Amino acid sequence: MTMTFDTHRVEQPSALASGSESAIVARKLRRTFKGGIEAVRDIDLAVSTGEVFGFLGPNGAGKTTTVRMLCTLLPPTAGTAMVAGLDVVREAAQVRRRIGVALQEIGLDPVQTGRELLELQCGLYGITGRLATTRADELLELVGLTDAAERRTKTYSGGMKRRLDLASALVHAPDVLFLDEPTTGLDPASRLTIWDEVRRINAGGATVFLTTQYMEEADKLCDRVAIIDNGQIVADGTPEQLKAEMGRDVVSVSLDGADPAATEAALGGLPGLERVAAEPGALALYVEDGASSIPEIVRRLDRDRILVGAISVARPSLDDVFLKATGRRLEGQQRSSQELEEVSR
Amino acid sequence: MTEVLLLGRRATREIVRYPEATIPTLFIPLFFLVVNIGQVSKTFPSSTPFLKGQGYVAFQLPVSLMFAVATATSGLALVTEIDLGYFDKLLVAPIRRSSLIFGRLTADLVRGIAASGLVLLVGIALGARVQSGVAGAVLIVLLSALFGVAYAGFGILVALRTRNVQATQSSFLLFFPLLFLTPNFVPFDRLSPLMEALARINPISYVIVGLRSLVIDGWDLGKIGVCLLVTIALGAVLITASLRVIATYDRN
Ligand SMILES: Nc1ncnc2c1ncn2[C@@H]1O[C@H](COP(=O)(O)OP(=O)(O)OP(=O)(O)O)[C@@H](O)[C@H]1O
Numbered sequence: 001m002t003m004t005f006d007t008h009r010v011e012q013p014s015a016l017a018s019g020s021e022s023a024i025v026a027r028k029l030r031r032t033f034k035g036g037i038e039a040v041r042d043i044d045l046a047v048s049t050g051e052v053f054g055f056l057g058p059n060g061a062g063k064t065t066t067v068r069m070l071c072t073l074l075p076p077t078a079g080t081a082m083v084a085g086l087d088v089v090r091e092a093a094q095v096r097r098r099i100g101v102a103l104q105e106i107g108l109d110p111v112q113t114g115r116e117l118l119e120l121q122c123g124l125y126g127i128t129g130r131l132a133t134t135r136a137d138e139l140l141e142l143v144g145l146t147d148a149a150e151r152r153t154k155t156y157s158g159g160m161k162r163r164l165d166l167a168s169a170l171v172h173a174p175d176v177l178f179l180d181e182p183t184t185g186l187d188p189a190s191r192l193t194i195w196d197e198v199r200r201i202n203a204g205g206a207t208v209f210l211t212t213q214y215m216e217e218a219d220k221l222c223d224r225v226a227i228i229d230n231g232q233i234v235a236d237g238t239p240e241q242l243k244a245e246m247g248r249d250v251v252s253v254s255l256d257g258a259d260p261a262a263t264e265a266a267l268g269g270l271p272g273l274e275r276v277a278a279e280p281g282a283l284a285l286y287v288e289d290g291a292s293s294i295p296e297i298v299r300r301l302d303r304d305r306i307l308v309g310a311i312s313v314a315r316p317s318l319d320d321v322f323l324k325a326t327g328r329r330l331e332g333q334q335r336s337s338q339e340l341e342e343v344s345r
Numbered sequence: 346m347t348e349v350l351l352l353g354r355r356a357t358r359e360i361v362r363y364p365e366a367t368i369p370t371l372f373i374p375l376f377f378l379v380v381n382i383g384q385v386s387k388t389f390p391s392s393t394p395f396l397k398g399q400g401y402v403a404f405q406l407p408v409s410l411m412f413a414v415a416t417a418t419s420g421l422a423l424v425t426e427i428d429l430g431y432f433d434k435l436l437v438a439p440i441r442r443s444s445l446i447f448g449r450l451t452a453d454l455v456r457g458i459a460a461s462g463l464v465l466l467v468g469i470a471l472g473a474r475v476q477s478g479v480a481g482a483v484l485i486v487l488l489s490a491l492f493g494v495a496y497a498g499f500g501i502l503v504a505l506r507t508r509n510v511q512a513t514q515s516s517f518l519l520f521f522p523l524l525f526l527t528p529n530f531v532p533f534d535r536l537s538p539l540m541e542a543l544a545r546i547n548p549i550s551y552v553i554v555g556l557r558s559l560v561i562d563g564w565d566l567g568k569i570g571v572c573l574l575v576t577i578a579l580g581a582v583l584i585t586a587s588l589r590v591i592a593t594y595d596r597n
Pocket residue numbers: 033034037038039057058059060061062063064065066104213
């Protein structure tokens with residue numbers, strides 16, 4: 001970002017207002033596809049410069065559609081979006097210079113080698129000759145592909161392809177980096193590698209907008225999170241804020257055949273209880289302090305002669321946030337085992 | 346301009362590294378030269394007036410040249426790239442979209458020169474003599490390659506419009522009838538009246554006539570000029586249409 005660029009923007013009041021603080025601003029952004037599919041419905045977004053922003057949602061929620069609009073690949077049906085202070089429709093060419101993009105479908109050319117692909121990518125951003133070679137070397141090193149640099153990309157594993165794709169989004173040191181599900185389909189080790197790389201890129205000053213279906217990823221990697229479901233944003237904030245809004249702890253009572261209604265009735269007046277949510281085969285009690293409510297829970301169940309299975313305490317996860325916002329759990333999500341403190345009866 | 350060269354180099358590299366895509370396209374023209382001509386030359390010995398003392402291979406050579414350069418290879422490479430998602434990566438780069446097409450066409454020019462050069466050499470080995478000399482031979486190769494570039498615009502257009510491999514693949518079939526509704530086996534005046542009428546309105550005829558004149562007649566600037574004009578016009582129409590499609594590519 002150059003000085004002249006900034007002063008130039010002063011002449012555009014709307015751009016300045018949002019441009020100096022926000023890397024991404026979307027207002028009432030909408031995309032309707034042929035056949036009336038409303039993939040994204042009037043979403044508002046504000047991502048501050050320097051943030052890692054997580055866009056969390058299940059399959060078909062509208063994550064990719066949003067990313068493609070922000071990346072100038074897909075024109076919005078309605079609404080506006082600014083990236084790096086530039087309008088994605090009217091100033092698409094300038095936006096492209098400022099962003100790096102790794103799409104959900106990894107875009108690699110199978111007959112080029114990793115190095116050739118990066119050098120070509122450099123060339124498309126005006127970096128040529130020795131500079132391109134040096135930059136390609138740096139990036140290959142960054143993503144740990146130096147040894148595979150001279151191999152054609154069709155011989156790469158899924159994780160290697162992801163990393164090369166990520167590297168190719170970085171050739172021009174973009175101000176804003178878009179990553180659409182960068183870790184889907186990767187094993188846990190490769191996922192951690194990508195997380196490290198994202199943190200390093202972010203530490204270098206880039207704003208990162210990433211989509212994910214993984215709660216844990218949003219939680220561990222992102223400064224702020226928006227949850228999208230069915231084309232609408234249903235919750236947003238820092239992971240801590242979102243979890244704090246849920247109340248402090250979740251005590252899960254496994255019913256093991258006990259009557260849900262009777263159990264709920266027995267625990268009704270529990271001190272510090274915010275609400276009770278019924279889950280298949282269990283009750284989730286949102287309480288102020290999980291550990292210290294256990295004795296009282298046990299006492300009440302004993303009193304009413306209700307026999308239940310395990311009782312466990314967990315801090316609320318983003319999954320609980322998702323459940324509260326949408327009334328459903330994200331498919332395939334479990335509270336991770338470290339979060340569970342088993343309390344035996 | 347740099348981006349066109351970079352993308353052109355990449356597309357050329359793809360052709361070199363993926364010979365499976367190019368070798369079959371050379372099979373038909375070489376088959377024509379060797380087998381077909383071996384049979385037809387009994388019907389048309391070199392005493393036939395329109396052969397001007399040469400073997401039939403010289404008369405047929407331009408048809409083979411055109412078969413060699415007219416392929417849907419670029420279109421197929423493009424549609425594959427769209428399928429693989431690499432095309433999106435290129436679209437999001439700060440380059441002119443036209444560069445994506447001109448890059449492909451650069452590779453078509455390179456391949457066209459190589460393919461027509463090869464076919465011409467085989468033709469000469471089989472006895473054809475280029476009456477316009479070495480300069481004429483070079484011009485034959487360049488005109489053929491240019492026709493290949495123009496024709497590639499068709500595959501690219503189909504690829505961008507349909508984004509479908511099969512459709513792009515079969516777009517090549519369109520060339521067959523066009524190539525046969527020409528004075529490809531005999532001159533205009535030896536065709537049946539209906540065939541002659543069709544051949545005379547088929548622009549491809551004039552490309553064949555121009556190339557053939559360089560082999561059989563020497564320097565006939567009129568025929569060469571028409572050949573060049575037809576090629577440029579065909580290319581301009583197809584490439585302009587492709588440019589228009591790519592400019593509005595993402596408005597689906
Ligand atoms: N080109 C298109 N034409 C029609 N409908 C589309 C198109 N692209 C996406 N959709 C629809 O829009 C909705 C949102 O899709 P999108 O790809 O944005 O979801 P997503 O959140 O990225 O999902 P996933 O996690 O599966 O990648 C889906 O219902 C999808 O079927």
